[in-house]
Amino acid sequence: MAGFDKVVSSYEEAMAGLEDNMTVIAGGFGLCGIPENLIAEIKRKGTKDLTVVSNNCGVDDFGLGVLLPDRQIKKIVASYVGENAEFERQMMSGELEVELTPQGTLAEKMRAGGAGIPAFFTATGYGTPVAEGKEEREFDGRKYIMEESIKGDFAIVKAWKADRYGNLVFRKTARNFNPMAATAGKITVVEVEEIVEPGELDPDQIHTPGIYVDRLIQGTFEKRIEQRTIRTADNS
Amino acid sequence: MAGFDKVVSSYEEAMAGLEDNMTVIAGGFGLCGIPENLIAEIKRKGTKDLTVVSNNCGVDDFGLGVLLPDRQIKKIVASYVGENAEFERQMMSGELEVELTPQGTLAEKMRAGGAGIPAFFTATGYGTPVAEGKEEREFDGRKYIMEESIKGDFAIVKAWKADRYGNLVFRKTARNFNPMAATAGKITVVEVEEIVEPGELDPDQIHTPGIYVDRLIQGTFEKRIEQRTIRTADNS
Amino acid sequence: MALSREQIAMRVAQELQDGYYVNLGIGIPTLVANYVPQGMEVMLQSENGLLGMGQFPTEDELDADMINAGKQTVTATTGASIFDSAESFAMIRGGHVDLTVLGAFEVDVNGNIASYMIPGKLIKGMGGAMDLVAGADNIIVTMTHASKHGDSKLLPECTLPLTGKGCIKKVLTDLAFIEIKEGKFHLLERAPGVSVEEIVKLTSGEMVVPEHVPEMQF
């Protein structure tokens, strides 16, 4: 890999170095914008006892849910879970540790992790179970709690387009947590639908600068839809 | 002004409600991307005793520097100042209060102000004059200081293009502090080179969503260059 | 008679103002979008990163990359913007959204809300609800006034884990529109045909009842 060319040639190479007990930060919201092939590669590798940080945990047979049957996830930090039966079973039986984190706090914790901010204050969660064990403080007459940042050994990210330098562009609401995840990994691995040459992306319109990206691979995606809601053309 | 149409028809209307002793957050870096006509309007209005938050304070006869001769600025929060003689005179004589703030901390304080984060920790400034009076704390063996967020009564912003709903696109390095400033004003006023109709800007490529923008005006700009550095075409 | 889901949405919609940025939670709140008054423009924020949420797509418009916070496929309106989750919650936490409408299990006289967890039964997570209730000044909670068994959801003190503390000022139930201030519920309006007595009976937290309680108008 010379200079700034981040492109790797296989998913095996993309996830090389991932070991048991590591922390993995994943982009995606529901099944939208998830790094589905990088997740599948983790399943293939059989890495165990991972701490996974992601807004959701996929469904039974897609997304991060595929890591549940073989007990590859030890702990998950997420805002909304339980879209699948096996997750609920493992959580209820105590086999899987779940740290519920408000969605905005989770996004900000990832951003802070990438931005060298070890902690910040937020009103979110004050006075709720989320505040347990956390410092409380008043600013301008309002109560806040202190939240610490999150960093991962790996971050796995799905973008739409990238140039070979790792500059990323996301598409529509598949952006979600991906840009923050990209900043917060010691090793950030990105899969995209299309890789273009440097210079093809407008510098003003790059969502994630290549400096955050370590490895880049082009994949094909199922892009499963979780809730297909349709209107008929005349029912507008 | 109906619905989401943020366009106002005069600079007077754009800065209506600005009063003595208010805090104004301004975008721009050096003379690049500064809201030059909104600043000129503040000069015309003669508003006094302002606290101004901006990375720099312009030059003698351009940018925020034009507010100095009539002593319109009581206090400035900036990372780098003194590009002009009158500024230095007022600072040295104590007529002008200057709060030097590291550039990255300043950007983050503005962002935090807009994002409902009252304070955050950063290693920047630890052990320096910037840390005086601020809380210090260790995370993972490293020392940090706590910085509080900044909000303004007004934020004044220069963007390149906007649609009538106030969705903004910035151009090149004229972006700088403008997006953060836009989030941190109780009233955010934006001047742009071109106003287009809603739908003309790609939703994926909007730098500042219109929700942050209260008033929008189209202006013409001098765009003065501070240091004109040129290479001859053959000296590449 | 108790309001239908649609009527609850219709009454909430009367609180909209032209130019409002609004976040609508899952369930009844979503229906509010169907009753925006004629000639009024509001823009819907979906916390997964969309400002300017439109209607469901046609078969032709269907796009897996275009969903709302409820994970339903949607479209974007003209003038919409799309952003990442940190920006979306900066908007919410920073108080830039004008109105938030969301459901709850319980609300109490101190403005506390419980809406995300029933220990031992429902532990799916708070999603964006904690951020929404902490970030908005203007929140309307919609819920049924009491459970099917007649247990009030308007309490002296929430019994379930809280989603937010002291942040709710307005509640619209199928029976009444209620304001919360100074540690008490205040009855503002009643559903058409519903008596004040019935409302008081099903409200277990202390409620201030003015001499005249108008019926909701639709």
Add this chain to the structure above:
Amino acid sequence: MALSREQIAMRVAQELQDGYYVNLGIGIPTLVANYVPQGMEVMLQSENGLLGMGQFPTEDELDADMINAGKQTVTATTGASIFDSAESFAMIRGGHVDLTVLGAFEVDVNGNIASYMIPGKLIKGMGGAMDLVAGADNIIVTMTHASKHGDSKLLPECTLPLTGKGCIKKVLTDLAFIEIKEGKFHLLERAPGVSVEEIVKLTSGEMVVPEHVPEMQF
């Protein structure tokens, strides 16, 4: 003989590696860009919001919206990206920049650096320097070893207000390349023709001098 400004830049350039993201301060550090070794690619970060800073523009390319952190007009290289100041310093503070090169007035044996203020004389502000020294693991300070009057700038303890505490590990002066560790300066290399004695004489902080101190190679 003492190194020229260009030679200091040349020696710093030897520390570059292929694929490095680099932030170069104003003055001598800027010159480093002229000496990137053949066949090596580095990308320059300018903290006002540009990754992939290119050369100065031609008259035709001149653009008031395109400047660097020194406020000079510049161009962008192929594959550059442009972002806001918060993102730029997230990059810096988060430790994503591989090498930072910047000037200083004083450095001391504990890795403290003073570079932004001379009380009563120069109070222009720290700009991005405090963020840069706090954010980077790999920093090279470039400066003259001593003032024109022969006063050492390598001190037991900085006398001027600090830009950063305990963050400097490498200093390249016009006389020597020095590492800072365990509360001492360590002499790594000397400028061609400059004696160890001369360097020691002009270094007022404690310095460890190995038996053999190689000359810099250009």
